[in-house]
Amino acid sequence: MTDRPIQTEDRTANLFRKKAEWHRRQARLPLKEKVRILLELQRQDYPLLRRHRQMEWWEEPWTIEP
Amino acid sequence: MASLPDVFCVLNDMKSDGVIEDYAIGGAMAVLFYAEPTRTYDLDVFVLLPGPDQTIVTLTPVYDWLKARNFEPRAEHVIIHGVPVQLIPAYNDLVVAAITEARQLDYDDVPVRVTPPEHLIAIAFQAGGGKQRERAYQLLETTDIDRYVLDDLMNRHGIQAPWSGDD
Numbered sequence: 739m740t741d742r743p744i745q746t747e748d749r750t751a752n753l754f755r756k757k758a759e760w761h762r763r764q765a766r767l768p769l770k771e772k773v774r775i776l777l778e779l780q781r782q783d784y785p786l787l788r789r790h791r792q793m794e795w796w797e798e799p800w801t802i803e804p
Numbered sequence: 805m806a807s808l809p810d811v812f813c814v815l816n817d818m819k820s821d822g823v824i825e826d827y828a829i830g831g832a833m834a835v836l837f838y839a840e841p842t843r844t845y846d847l848d849v850f851v852l853l854p855g856p857d858q859t860i861v862t863l864t865p866v867y868d869w870l871k872a873r874n875f876e877p878r879a880e881h882v883i884i885h886g887v888p889v890q891l892i893p894a895y896n897d898l899v900v901a902a903i904t905e906a907r908q909l910d911y912d913d914v915p916v917r918v919t920p921p922e923h924l925i926a927i928a929f930q931a932g933g934g935k936q937r938e939r940a941y942q943l944l945e946t947t948d949i950d951r952y953v954l955d956d957l958m959n960r961h962g963i964q965a966p967w968s969g970d971d
Binding site: 758762765767770773776779783794796 | 887
Protein backbone atom coordinates (compact mmCIF):
# COMPACT_ATOMS: atom_id res chain seq x y z
CA MET A 739 0.00 0.00 0.00
CA THR A 740 2.62 2.51 1.05
CA ASP A 741 4.91 2.05 -1.92
CA ARG A 742 2.14 2.42 -4.54
CA PRO A 743 2.51 6.24 -4.93
CA ILE A 744 6.25 5.82 -5.47
CA GLN A 745 5.64 3.20 -8.17
CA THR A 746 3.20 5.55 -9.90
CA GLU A 747 5.75 8.37 -9.73
CA ASP A 748 8.40 6.11 -11.21
CA ARG A 749 6.09 5.02 -14.01
CA THR A 750 5.17 8.64 -14.78
CA ALA A 751 8.82 9.72 -14.75
CA ASN A 752 9.66 6.81 -17.02
CA LEU A 753 6.89 7.78 -19.44
CA PHE A 754 8.14 11.38 -19.61
CA ARG A 755 11.72 10.19 -20.08
CA LYS A 756 10.67 7.93 -22.96
CA LYS A 757 8.64 10.74 -24.51
CA ALA A 758 11.61 13.13 -24.31
CA GLU A 759 13.86 10.49 -25.89
CA TRP A 760 11.35 10.04 -28.73
CA HIS A 761 11.31 13.81 -29.39
CA ARG A 762 15.12 13.86 -29.47
CA ARG A 763 15.15 10.92 -31.91
CA GLN A 764 12.64 12.71 -34.15
CA ALA A 765 14.87 15.80 -34.10
CA ARG A 766 17.83 13.72 -35.34
CA LEU A 767 16.00 12.20 -38.32
CA PRO A 768 17.43 12.92 -41.78
CA LEU A 769 16.16 16.24 -43.13
CA LYS A 770 14.31 14.69 -46.05
CA GLU A 771 12.51 12.31 -43.71
CA LYS A 772 11.46 15.27 -41.54
CA VAL A 773 10.04 17.05 -44.61
CA ARG A 774 8.20 13.86 -45.55
CA ILE A 775 6.67 13.85 -42.04
CA LEU A 776 5.75 17.52 -42.40
CA LEU A 777 3.91 16.83 -45.68
CA GLU A 778 2.09 13.92 -44.03
CA LEU A 779 1.14 16.12 -41.03
CA GLN A 780 -0.23 18.73 -43.44
CA ARG A 781 -2.40 16.10 -45.15
CA GLN A 782 -3.62 14.51 -41.90
CA ASP A 783 -4.38 17.77 -40.08
CA TYR A 784 -6.02 19.63 -42.94
CA PRO A 785 -9.53 18.05 -42.75
CA LEU A 786 -9.51 18.29 -38.93
CA LEU A 787 -8.49 21.96 -38.93
CA ARG A 788 -11.00 22.80 -41.66
CA ARG A 789 -13.76 21.33 -39.54
CA HIS A 790 -12.89 23.62 -36.63
CA ARG A 791 -12.06 26.95 -38.23
CA GLN A 792 -12.05 28.99 -41.41
CA MET A 793 -8.77 28.23 -43.15
CA GLU A 794 -6.68 30.89 -44.88
CA TRP A 795 -6.50 30.49 -48.66
CA TRP A 796 -2.86 29.41 -48.48
CA GLU A 797 -3.38 26.85 -45.71
CA GLU A 798 -3.42 23.72 -47.82
CA PRO A 799 -1.18 20.67 -48.04
CA TRP A 800 1.78 21.36 -50.31
CA THR A 801 1.73 19.64 -53.68
CA ILE A 802 5.43 18.87 -53.71
CA GLU A 803 7.79 16.00 -53.06
CA PRO A 804 10.21 16.15 -50.14
CA MET B 805 6.20 17.24 -59.47
CA ALA B 806 8.35 19.94 -57.93
CA SER B 807 10.26 19.36 -54.71
CA LEU B 808 11.37 21.49 -51.78
CA PRO B 809 14.90 21.98 -53.22
CA ASP B 810 13.25 23.63 -56.27
CA VAL B 811 11.83 26.27 -53.91
CA PHE B 812 15.26 26.80 -52.31
CA CYS B 813 16.78 27.19 -55.81
CA VAL B 814 14.37 30.09 -56.50
CA LEU B 815 15.49 31.80 -53.26
CA ASN B 816 19.14 31.33 -54.26
CA ASP B 817 18.38 32.74 -57.75
CA MET B 818 16.73 35.79 -56.20
CA LYS B 819 19.95 36.42 -54.33
CA SER B 820 22.29 35.79 -57.26
CA ASP B 821 20.17 38.06 -59.50
CA GLY B 822 20.43 40.80 -56.89
CA VAL B 823 16.69 41.30 -56.24
CA ILE B 824 17.40 40.52 -52.61
CA GLU B 825 20.70 41.08 -50.85
CA ASP B 826 20.37 37.97 -48.71
CA TYR B 827 17.84 35.69 -47.06
CA ALA B 828 17.35 33.18 -44.29
CA ILE B 829 14.61 30.60 -43.84
CA GLY B 830 12.70 31.33 -40.63
CA GLY B 831 9.67 30.04 -38.77
CA ALA B 832 8.62 26.41 -38.48
CA MET B 833 10.60 25.33 -41.56
CA ALA B 834 13.81 26.65 -40.02
CA VAL B 835 12.98 24.81 -36.79
CA LEU B 836 12.60 21.61 -38.81
CA PHE B 837 16.29 21.80 -39.77
CA TYR B 838 17.25 21.48 -36.09
CA ALA B 839 14.31 19.88 -34.26
CA GLU B 840 11.41 17.53 -34.88
CA PRO B 841 8.89 18.49 -37.57
CA THR B 842 5.82 20.49 -36.62
CA ARG B 843 2.96 21.31 -38.94
CA THR B 844 3.13 24.49 -40.97
CA TYR B 845 1.41 25.49 -44.19
CA ASP B 846 3.78 28.25 -45.26
CA LEU B 847 7.46 28.98 -45.58
CA ASP B 848 8.73 32.14 -43.87
CA VAL B 849 11.77 33.74 -45.46
CA PHE B 850 13.51 36.74 -43.90
CA VAL B 851 14.98 38.95 -46.61
CA LEU B 852 17.47 41.79 -46.72
CA LEU B 853 16.61 44.07 -49.60
CA PRO B 854 19.30 45.76 -51.67
CA GLY B 855 20.10 49.43 -51.21
CA PRO B 856 21.35 51.49 -48.32
CA ASP B 857 17.94 52.77 -47.20
CA GLN B 858 16.15 49.99 -45.34
CA THR B 859 13.64 52.41 -43.81
CA ILE B 860 11.52 52.50 -46.97
CA VAL B 861 10.69 48.92 -47.74
CA THR B 862 9.08 47.78 -50.96
CA LEU B 863 8.84 44.25 -52.21
CA THR B 864 7.67 45.39 -55.67
CA PRO B 865 10.95 44.56 -57.47
CA VAL B 866 11.00 41.14 -55.80
CA TYR B 867 7.38 40.44 -56.76
CA ASP B 868 8.06 41.64 -60.34
CA TRP B 869 10.99 39.23 -60.56
CA LEU B 870 8.80 36.39 -59.27
CA LYS B 871 5.88 37.26 -61.57
CA ALA B 872 8.25 37.17 -64.56
CA ARG B 873 8.88 33.53 -63.59
CA ASN B 874 5.15 32.75 -63.24
CA PHE B 875 5.18 32.79 -59.42
CA GLU B 876 2.13 34.90 -58.62
CA PRO B 877 2.03 36.93 -55.42
CA ARG B 878 -1.29 36.93 -53.61
CA ALA B 879 -1.76 39.10 -50.55
CA GLU B 880 1.22 38.42 -48.29
CA HIS B 881 2.28 35.16 -49.94
CA VAL B 882 3.69 34.04 -53.24
CA ILE B 883 3.23 30.48 -54.40
CA ILE B 884 6.58 29.04 -55.45
CA HIS B 885 6.33 25.52 -56.88
CA GLY B 886 3.16 24.91 -54.83
CA VAL B 887 4.58 26.26 -51.56
CA PRO B 888 3.16 29.50 -50.09
CA VAL B 889 6.22 31.58 -49.33
CA GLN B 890 6.05 34.67 -47.16
CA LEU B 891 8.91 37.06 -47.78
CA ILE B 892 9.49 39.10 -44.63
CA PRO B 893 11.77 42.12 -44.97
CA ALA B 894 14.14 42.33 -41.98
CA TYR B 895 12.11 44.35 -39.48
CA ASN B 896 14.68 44.81 -36.71
CA ASP B 897 18.34 44.29 -35.82
CA LEU B 898 17.76 40.76 -34.52
CA VAL B 899 16.25 39.64 -37.82
CA VAL B 900 19.10 41.36 -39.71
CA ALA B 901 21.50 39.29 -37.57
CA ALA B 902 19.46 36.14 -38.31
CA ILE B 903 20.04 36.75 -42.02
CA THR B 904 23.67 37.84 -41.95
CA GLU B 905 24.63 35.06 -39.50
CA ALA B 906 22.45 32.38 -41.17
CA ARG B 907 23.83 28.87 -41.46
CA GLN B 908 24.44 27.68 -44.99
CA LEU B 909 23.06 24.13 -44.98
CA ASP B 910 22.50 21.60 -47.72
CA TYR B 911 19.23 20.00 -48.71
CA ASP B 912 19.66 17.41 -51.45
CA ASP B 913 22.85 19.16 -52.57
CA VAL B 914 21.06 22.51 -52.81
CA PRO B 915 22.54 25.17 -50.51
CA VAL B 916 20.00 26.88 -48.32
CA ARG B 917 20.45 29.64 -45.76
CA VAL B 918 18.71 28.90 -42.46
CA THR B 919 18.29 31.09 -39.38
CA PRO B 920 20.55 29.71 -36.61
CA PRO B 921 18.70 28.00 -33.72
CA GLU B 922 19.85 30.58 -31.16
CA HIS B 923 18.38 33.38 -33.31
CA LEU B 924 15.14 31.40 -33.78
CA ILE B 925 14.78 31.15 -29.99
CA ALA B 926 15.51 34.86 -29.49
CA ILE B 927 13.05 35.83 -32.25
CA ALA B 928 10.39 33.58 -30.70
CA PHE B 929 10.80 35.12 -27.24
CA GLN B 930 10.88 38.62 -28.76
CA ALA B 931 7.63 37.97 -30.64
CA GLY B 932 5.99 36.42 -27.57
CA GLY B 933 2.82 34.35 -27.48
CA GLY B 934 2.18 30.72 -26.65
CA LYS B 935 2.99 29.26 -30.07
CA GLN B 936 6.30 31.13 -30.21
CA ARG B 937 7.27 30.11 -26.67
CA GLU B 938 6.47 26.50 -27.53
CA ARG B 939 8.76 26.74 -30.56
CA ALA B 940 11.56 28.20 -28.43
CA TYR B 941 11.31 25.47 -25.79
CA GLN B 942 11.14 22.79 -28.48
CA LEU B 943 14.53 23.99 -29.74
CA LEU B 944 15.95 24.36 -26.23
CA GLU B 945 14.99 20.82 -25.28
CA THR B 946 15.99 18.90 -28.40
CA THR B 947 18.74 20.88 -30.10
CA ASP B 948 22.36 21.68 -29.29
CA ILE B 949 22.11 25.34 -28.42
CA ASP B 950 25.13 27.54 -27.74
CA ARG B 951 23.90 29.15 -24.52
CA TYR B 952 26.62 31.80 -24.64
CA VAL B 953 25.48 32.91 -28.13
CA LEU B 954 21.82 32.80 -27.05
CA ASP B 955 22.39 34.80 -23.84
CA ASP B 956 24.45 37.34 -25.77
CA LEU B 957 21.68 37.72 -28.40
CA MET B 958 18.99 38.09 -25.74
CA ASN B 959 21.05 40.75 -23.89
CA ARG B 960 22.04 42.66 -27.02
CA HIS B 961 18.46 42.87 -28.23
CA GLY B 962 16.92 43.56 -24.83
CA ILE B 963 14.88 40.36 -24.68
CA GLN B 964 13.84 39.14 -21.26
CA ALA B 965 14.98 35.55 -20.78
CA PRO B 966 12.18 33.53 -19.18
CA TRP B 967 14.79 31.53 -17.26
CA SER B 968 16.18 34.68 -15.64
CA GLY B 969 13.53 34.33 -12.90
CA ASP B 970 12.14 37.82 -13.42
CA ASP B 971 9.35 36.77 -15.78
